[in-house]
Amino acid sequence: MPTYEDSDFGVDTPLSPTSVKPNGQSLPQGSPSQNLPIPGDDGEGPIEVPATRNSVSEAAKYMHNLSVSPSMKERRGSRNSFGASLPIPRSKRQSRLSSVHYPEGTTADGRPARPGMPPIQPTRELLASQIQDVESDKVKKAKNMAFAFDIDGVLVHGDRLIPEGKRALEILNGDNELGIKIPHIFLTNGSGKPEKARCEQLSKILHNPVSTEQFIQSHTPMSALAEYYNTVLVVGGEGFKCREVAELYGFKDIVVPNDIVAWDETIAPYRHFSPWERASAKPRDFSKCNIEAILVFSDSRDYATDMQIIMDLLRSENGRLGTIAKDPVTSRIPIYFSQGDMLCPTEHWTPRMSQGTFRIGLEAMYKALTGADLERVVYGKPEAATYKYADEIMTSWMEQLHGEEKLPENIYMVGDNPASDIVGGNMYGWNTCLVRTGVFQGGENDEQNPANFGVFPNVLEAVQTALKKQLGSDFKMHFDETINPVLHGEKHDAAAII
Numbered sequence: 001m002p003t004y005e006d007s008d009f010g011v012d013t014p015l016s017p018t019s020v021k022p023n024g025q026s027l028p029q030g031s032p033s034q035n036l037p038i039p040g041d042d043g044e045g046p047i048e049v050p051a052t053r054n055s056v057s058e059a060a061k062y063m064h065n066l067s068v069s070p071s072m073k074e075r076r077g078s079r080n081s082f083g084a085s086l087p088i089p090r091s092k093r094q095s096r097l098s099s100v101h102y103p104e105g106t107t108a109d110g111r112p113a114r115p116g117m118p119p120i121q122p123t124r125e126l127l128a129s130q131i132q133d134v135e136s137d138k139v140k141k142a143k144n145m146a147f148a149f150d151i152d153g154v155l156v157h158g159d160r161l162i163p164e165g166k167r168a169l170e171i172l173n174g175d176n177e178l179g180i181k182i183p184h185i186f187l188t189n190g191s192g193k194p195e196k197a198r199c200e201q202l203s204k205i206l207h208n209p210v211s212t213e214q215f216i217q218s219h220t221p222m223s224a225l226a227e228y229y230n231t232v233l234v235v236g237g238e239g240f241k242c243r244e245v246a247e248l249y250g251f252k253d254i255v256v257p258n259d260i261v262a263w264d265e266t267i268a269p270y271r272h273f274s275p276w277e278r279a280s281a282k283p284r285d286f287s288k289c290n291i292e293a294i295l296v297f298s299d300s301r302d303y304a305t306d307m308q309i310i311m312d313l314l315r316s317e318n319g320r321l322g323t324i325a326k327d328p329v330t331s332r333i334p335i336y337f338s339q340g341d342m343l344c345p346t347e348h349w350t351p352r353m354s355q356g357t358f359r360i361g362l363e364a365m366y367k368a369l370t371g372a373d374l375e376r377v378v379y380g381k382p383e384a385a386t387y388k389y390a391d392e393i394m395t396s397w398m399e400q401l402h403g404e405e406k407l408p409e410n411i412y413m414v415g416d417n418p419a420s421d422i423v424g425g426n427m428y429g430w431n432t433c434l435v436r437t438g439v440f441q442g443g444e445n446d447e448q449n450p451a452n453f454g455v456f457p458n459v460l461e462a463v464q465t466a467l468k469k470q471l472g473s474d475f476k477m478h479f480d481e482t483i484n485p486v487l488h489g490e491k492h493d494a495a496a497i498i
């Protein structure tokens with residue numbers, strides 16, 4: 001990991017309040033020029049021409065408030081009140097995409113599969129249901145709580161398991177004194193793959209079953225937009241994966257930037273278009289069709305091409321390439337981003353830019369080119385729509401697990417990023433748990449967005465603490481298969497009488 005010494009920046013050199021260039025012009029304190037030899041001062045080499053434009057970035061004046069402040073200007077009539085609301089699907093609609101994935105070599109109840117052998121008798125389920133009959137108070141409490149887990153930095157690092165994550169999920173999947181499943185969902189700003197593929201991958205890494213019905217990635221709620229728009233441009237992600245995602249969401253007519261480049265390569269003058277990309281693109285005459293909305297699903301793999309095409313469309317007459325609108329606002333098509341994170345931790349030693357910075361670049365470009373603010377919608381944590389959708393998913397997951405379609409009252413969000421997981425959870429009235437296995441590396445709690453339930457070394461500690469708070473400090477995080485449910489009940493009753 002490369003590091004920089006202070007001396008790399010020359011700050012250890014004592015500076016006089018002002019220094020004077022050989023030509024007599026004074027320089028402000030700290031100007032790098034005072035430590036650099038200036039070629040040309042001796043009458044040889046390059047000539048330095050004074051700048052006529054401000055050297056300070058102009059981006060700030062091009063950007064508007066990054067929270068919810070859509071332009072109030074009249075927009076063309078749309079079924080979607082663009083900018084003022086974020087459509088999300090009703091939970092039941094999820095079921096058409098649903099599938100559950102179990103870790104390899106296990107069955108639905110987590111037992112090892114025994115190829116060629118008779119199935120193991122479900123004694124554990126019987127025993128658990130007998131215990132649950134006796135412990136009805138505790139069962140009621142267990143059904144009135146739920147967890148929402150961020151994934152990266154909480155349960156996994158990329159493709160690597162955080163070991164405590166596996167154990168935490170085992171407890172919630174029934175390895176507890178009641179043998180009961182405690183509802184939990186996964187709520188990530190990750191993107192770029194169909195939910196099914198991501199759940200398959202996660203279940204292998206976590207060694208626990210992960211269903212698409214308990215899983216929300218940043219663009220999952222954007223499936224609702226399929227009811228609003230017919231022809232959409234889908235941006236971001238590897239290869240054509242996001243086209244596949246949009247197809248699964250029910251979008252009818254999907255265009256990706258490569259389709260447009262294949263139609264007219266001059267639109268992206270710096271693009272090297274590979275034969276494979278050309279072969280898999282679906283070009284058509286885009287001067288004859290209107291793209292109705294732009295959906296940025298995942299991180300752009302080619303900022304230059306994607307920004308150029310997005311800007312062309314935003315400035316066009318109702319999304320028709322080859323036109324430039326007279327009024328950039330009234331005929332502008334809507335643009336949606338699946339999440340707003342500025343940075344994303346990767347293998348690199350310092351986090352890489354994500355959709356948030358890509359969006360700010362577009363906002364500044366748009367303002368610079370048109371003079372108007374870019375109205376846009378950003379999904380993902382910490383946007384309320386994502387949490388509202390999480391409620392919908394949690395409610396339907398409760399029905400799957402316990403046959404009760406209701407939202408538990410005590411919801412715990414476990415995340416590593418105060419700026420998305422925690423601030424969003426706090427705003428939405430959830431209990432928030434910040435873990436130290438990811439982005440957050442601070443002191444007692446985050447100063448800007450403190451977790452209201454506490455800071456924990458890892459997800460297992462957070463889950464155990466929440467379970468003890470709701471179910472009693474003596475709640476056991478292990479299912480005892482040798483227990484006699486009848487005696488267990490008598491003991492319990494006796495204790496209650498005392």
Ligand SMILES: [Mg+2]
Pocket residue numbers: 150151152153154415416417438
């Ligand atoms: Mg995270």
